[in-house]
Amino acid sequence: MSDAAGPGAGSSTAAAELDARDELAHRRKDFVLDDGTVYLDGNSLGALPRSVPARLAEVVEQEWGRLRIRSWSESGWWSAPERIGDRIAPLVGAGEGQIVVGDSTSVNVFKAVVGAVRIARGEDAEHGVGPSPAARGSGGRDEILVDAATFPTDGYIARSAARMTGATVRAVPVSGMGAAAGANTAAVLVNHVDYRTGELHDLRSLTADVHRAGGRVVWDVCHSAGALPVELDAYEADFAVGCTYKFLNGGPGAPAFLYVRRELQPRFDTPLPGWTSHADPFAMSDGYVPAEGAVRGRVGTPDILSMLALEESLKVWEGVAVSAVRAKSLALTDFFLQQLHAYVPDGRAGRLRLRSLTPEAHERRGSQISLLCETEGHDGTDVAEELMARLHERGIVGDFRRPGVLRFGFTPLYTSFGDADRAAKVLAELVHARGDG
Structure with missing residues (x-):
């Protein structure tokens, strides 16, 4: 033709x-x-x-090759998860201090879903262990709703989170999720854009519906971050998880990001407490005390090479x-x-x-x-x-x-x-x- x-x-x-x-x-x-x-x-x-290959060469040859361990402080390696999170924040409608970069999408979905269930039940870091009286009176909020057409891994993770928290999982079409959320709903896990069809779902209205029912929402924004306005803060999303190797161009296996709304951060009780999210990580104490802010979304040592490649990749967004x-x-x-x-x-x-x-x-x-x-x-x-x-x-x-x-x-x-x-x-x-x- x-x-x-x-x-x-x-x-x-x-x-x-x-x-x-x-x-x-x-x-x-x-x-x-x-x-x-x-x-x-x-x-x-x-x-x-x-610009990424030259930046990676610099990281390998200079920061790792010559500075070695000093790069954790002198090259800013230690603060990279939060620093890069703040670079991503305006691309998904979030203010600073609410996004941490690290781990895979799947790991962050697990953190977010368990954290959402614990907050909905009152079993969170601020209220201590055990459900609050309100949670007990509502049947303990023992249900997690998932997008019926979700990416398979999200469903696998949701069922694992349910086993950990004693909840059940119910798959619901996104169009019916708002109506399905009720007194037993602890958390809702939903894709902002359907990976298979490309359909965009209404983050604003669904979040409001779930909040009216007393539940918390975890948004998977893998197919929307970097492609369209997400407005996490404006629409009061609770948690959001996104990968960075799609529209953000971070490279294969680039670390994902976790958004925790500022008001919920003191209550976020991560199911994966690691030494780098400790309030005093180098104290090496037996007892875990979570850090303040988005830092508590971290787990272990940051994956520096892929993380710094992502940081360089995000420079293409300057002025966009x-x-x-x-x-x-x-x-x-x-x-x-x-x-x-x-x-x-x-x-x-x-x-x-x-x-x-x-x-x-x-x-x-x-x-x-x-x-x-x-x-x-x-x-x-x-x-x-x-x-x-x-x-x-x-x-x-x-x-x-x-x-x-x-x-x-x-x-x-x-x-x-x-x-x-x-x-x-x-x-x-x-x-x-x-x-x-």
Whole structure:
């Protein structure tokens, strides 16, 4: 399908015009990208910021290689988890002193869910061990609600947290979570953006509903941090957990972050008390006394190499407004869908149909487009896997999820409208070849 003929003719000109007006276009040069590749998998692993290799070399050669142990104080290693947390804070609508960086997303989800249950029951650090009279009178708040479509690990962690706290887990569709929260609800674990469909959930209203029921909310913001406004403080989120290797571009296995709302920090009783979250870590005392503030979200020795790579990566956000990122994200995903619809009318090609699982409404859309492959009598999984493999061969990098879902992540700091147009064209060519063949 050429640029000059067929459905979507002139689309390259339209893409070029949009790119010329893009206020974030200059940020693309800050990333390591191949000219021949359209990278639409930043919702799984963000691209490498160009300044990171030199910074890592400095850390290895100078801070580790020459200063060695002195770098914990002289190079600021010890304070990195909180310092980097404060860099992330404005990207998720949080004030300083409420985010600590370290450990994996899964570990932080565990800390947050157990901490939320303990606070809801009054079994928290401020009130001491054992449920408060209010908690006993309400049946002990023995239920954890989880997003029925959650990323599998979140469900695994929630069930483990339930076993530790004597609670039960109930899976509920996000649309019904507010109504499902009641007198027995201790904690609710929910994804801000559905990893599979790209649907954006209403953080503000759900948090308010759960609070009215007396429960606490843990938000998984892995697919929204760095892609759209999150507003943790404004909407009074209790806890939030996010990874940093997706839209924040921190690198593979980069440490996650944990947000604990300031008012709840004195009550946060972590299930993983470690020496670096002790009020006096170098006293090496037998008894655990938690530090004040977000520091109590730490556990063990910080993972310095990946943490400092993340810190350098976050410099690409200097001077960038999250509102501008959101505006471009919506424009990119609109344009991609518009072009795809032009090339594949009604999403149909012979026996193959593509159907968007991502809501059209902007207020319900994250920064990805998920397309369900459907074929006559099949769920489309094999077709989706084949199409994604062919896309990779043609230089279009996305991913797929069973059953039959093609996922394309749009990272506004480096994705161009030309990228979106090229991806739509190549996908359309492959769909027509597969469906009409």
